[in-house]
Structures are given as C-alpha cells and as structure tokens.
Amino acid sequence: MQSKINLAERVKQIKPSPTLAVNAKAKALKAAGANILNFSVGEPDFDTPDHVREAGKAAIDAGFTRYTAVPGTPELREAIAARFAEDHGWNYSPEQIQVSCGGKHGLYNMAQALFGPGDEVLILAPYWVSYPDIIQLAGATPVIVPLSEEKNFDLEYEVLADYVTERTRGIIINSPSNPTGSVFSREALAAIGKLALENNWAIITDDIYDTITYVDGKLPHILDVDPALAAQTLVLNGVSKSFAMTGWRIGYTAGPQHVISAMNKIQSQSTSNPSSVAQMAALAAVSGPQDFPAVMRQAFEPRLDYILEALAGIEGVSCVKPSGAFYVFPNVAAYYGRSFKGKKIQGSLDMADYLLDESKIAVVPGIAFGADPFIRFSFATSMEVIRDGMNRFKEALGRLE
Numbered sequence: 001m002q003s004k005i006n007l008a009e010r011v012k013q014i015k016p017s018p019t020l021a022v023n024a025k026a027k028a029l030k031a032a033g034a035n036i037l038n039f040s041v042g043e044p045d046f047d048t049p050d051h052v053r054e055a056g057k058a059a060i061d062a063g064f065t066r067y068t069a070v071p072g073t074p075e076l077r078e079a080i081a082a083r084f085a086e087d088h089g090w091n092y093s094p095e096q097i098q099v100s101c102g103g104k105h106g107l108y109n110m111a112q113a114l115f116g117p118g119d120e121v122l123i124l125a126p127y128w129v130s131y132p133d134i135i136q137l138a139g140a141t142p143v144i145v146p147l148s149e150e151k152n153f154d155l156e157y158e159v160l161a162d163y164v165t166e167r168t169r170g171i172i173i174n175s176p177s178n179p180t181g182s183v184f185s186r187e188a189l190a191a192i193g194k195l196a197l198e199n200n201w202a203i204i205t206d207d208i209y210d211t212i213t214y215v216d217g218k219l220p221h222i223l224d225v226d227p228a229l230a231a232q233t234l235v236l237n238g239v240s241k242s243f244a245m246t247g248w249r250i251g252y253t254a255g256p257q258h259v260i261s262a263m264n265k266i267q268s269q270s271t272s273n274p275s276s277v278a279q280m281a282a283l284a285a286v287s288g289p290q291d292f293p294a295v296m297r298q299a300f301e302p303r304l305d306y307i308l309e310a311l312a313g314i315e316g317v318s319c320v321k322p323s324g325a326f327y328v329f330p331n332v333a334a335y336y337g338r339s340f341k342g343k344k345i346q347g348s349l350d351m352a353d354y355l356l357d358e359s360k361i362a363v364v365p366g367i368a369f370g371a372d373p374f375i376r377f378s379f380a381t382s383m384e385v386i387r388d389g390m391n392r393f394k395e396a397l398g399r400l401e
C-alpha cells in the first residue's frame, strides 16, 4: 500500500541505531543457515542472574502489575541512592533519581529536559552511536570532538577548548567507553570539570560500564575530581550491562533535583513508569549481592587477552588496550585502498561488508561511532567464536591486495 502522508522533519535527520542494524543483519544471515561469527553484539552473553529472575517472577505472582510512580518505585530509587552512597560515597535523595526504560531512555529524557534549538552539546568521538541522534531529536546540535588513538582516546584541555562556543550547553562523557573501552584520566576529567564550571554546562556522564573493568582500583570519576560538579552533573547508569538485563529495560539517572523533576514531567507524558515487573527485578539486582559483574569480568578478561594477542599478530593493525566494557576497537585503515576481486575497500563500511560477505564475521564499522579508521569487535561471545573469528579476520585481511 502506497501512502503519501508526510513525516516530521526531525525524524528525517536521524538514523536507526547502526549497531542494532548490523546485529539484525548478522542474525538474519545466521537464521538463513550461514555460519556467521557475530562480533556485533552490544550486550553480555550471560543470562540475568537467578535471584534477579526470581524477583521478576515473584513480582508477577504477587500481582505487582499496575502503574507505579512515574520516576520508579520509592523502594527502587532508595536502593539506587544507597548503591551510589556505598560504591562512591555520593549523597543523592530518592527524589534526585529517575528510573527510565533503559539507560538510552534516560539519555533521551535528559536531552529533552536540558537542550533545544541553538544549543550545542559536545560529544567525544569515538562516541556511542546514539548520542548524536538523541541530541538532534531534542533540536540541539551535536558538536563532535575527535579523540586520538595516539593518546589512548584520552582528552586534552586544548583539544576540548577548541570546540567550545558561547552556545555550548553541555558535554557527554562515557568512561569506560563504548566502543573503545578506554577510561578518561583524572587530568581529562579535571579539564572537563574546569570548563563546565566556568561555562555552567550540564555534564552527562554515562557510567553504564563502570563495573566491567580490567584495571585495579576505582576508576577516576568526574564527581571525585570536584564535588562542586554534582550541581551540574547527570549520572547515568543501569542494570543492562552490569546484570545482563538488556531486555528488561531499566536504567537510572541521578542529578540535580530540578533536572530530574523536568525529566519526570517528560516521562509522565511519554512512557509513564518503566515496567513494574522489571523494576522489582532491578531492585533485586541493585540491593542484592554485587558479585555478578566480577563473574562476567573473569570470563571477559581471557577473551580480551586472546584478542589483543591475535590483533598484535596482524600486520598493519593497531589496537588500544581497553580498560573496561567488552569491546576492542582496532585501527584497520592500513588496509583501506586495497581490493578484493576488483572491489576497493574505501572505509569502515566497505570493510565491515567485506568481512561479513567473504568471511562471515560481523563487526560494526567505526564510522557508526564517528571514527572511520576503526571497526568494533564485541567479545561478549564464546572463546571458540573468538578463536575462529580472529583466524578468519587475519585471513581476510591477508587476501586483500
């Protein structure tokens, strides 16, 4: 059926999530019988822990199936506040916390509450695929600040200062980062904090991977750099990655009261509360034993070591060692300009297509993260897939001429 009704201008400016798109294509090829090794997955390859699943089932059986308070149940918000206090020493009241339908939705609410036409928001590249589009949906302008592989994707004051204008209203930071796994140094966070305080920016810190790390000790955090920054910082976290709960759709934000209230207003006129059942499961995750992320970390670490060693053995490929999350982001630009069967690889999109078509390995092209020299491999998959995948990858690059 042909329809001619018009679409709104705002939707024409954004694109569907490229990571979800690659994953969907890989799954479709697999379903059609192809032997695909899928490195495009952006979620842990673990089941939600038992005690959390039980809490979800118990909520259903107890009839906890009606609307809850828009920003989440008071019990869950209290448990989140207690978790922040225990893990970081931060003092948030339950009223300063919003539970949303996944972390991504928390970002959406924030952008809608904080930014509008004429506002510029700084995004550090390589960035998570959804940041620019969520900012654009709010009518604001994403300003991309490139980070360099040579500096381990850390940020320098001079680089950031170059992109600041009188219209800059905020910055999004993600540490550990998806896609690089890199963590910002204390110096980088201090630079951000200094400019944010001087210019009254909103700082959005996406901490979704903060429990999945491969370094000793506590990660540097913007709020630990200068406690005064709490008055202008929105802390985003959730259970999707730390408790392998991507499908439950529970994320949360802590921040200044007036911003959380504005976000609650938006949530009340859009989704209302996140699923009551999922909130009860999240309550078990946040208030129960905290050893699950460490269990995942123990599985992830040998995979990471294996991949880094394999990549180091491939000529022309470089890769910054991740400090957290479950991705590696190797630079494959040395192979751009080479060809296979007369078809030239011009950039990361061509490379990802080539790897999928010829070697049946699914990766996400770096251009989706604003960094074309790279491709992203997720290692939230089995060691077997990783071994085969790294072999196929090396062979595939070797075939290019």
Ligand SMILES: *Cc1c(COP(=O)(O)O)cnc(C)c1O
Pocket: 042, 101, 102, 103, 104, 105, 128, 174, 177, 178, 206, 208, 238, 239, 240, 241, 246, 249, 250, 251
């Ligand atoms: C996965 C992820 C999120 C949150 O995802 P949800 O599934 O919406 O909770 C947020 N930021 C980054 C960088 C992520 O990778």
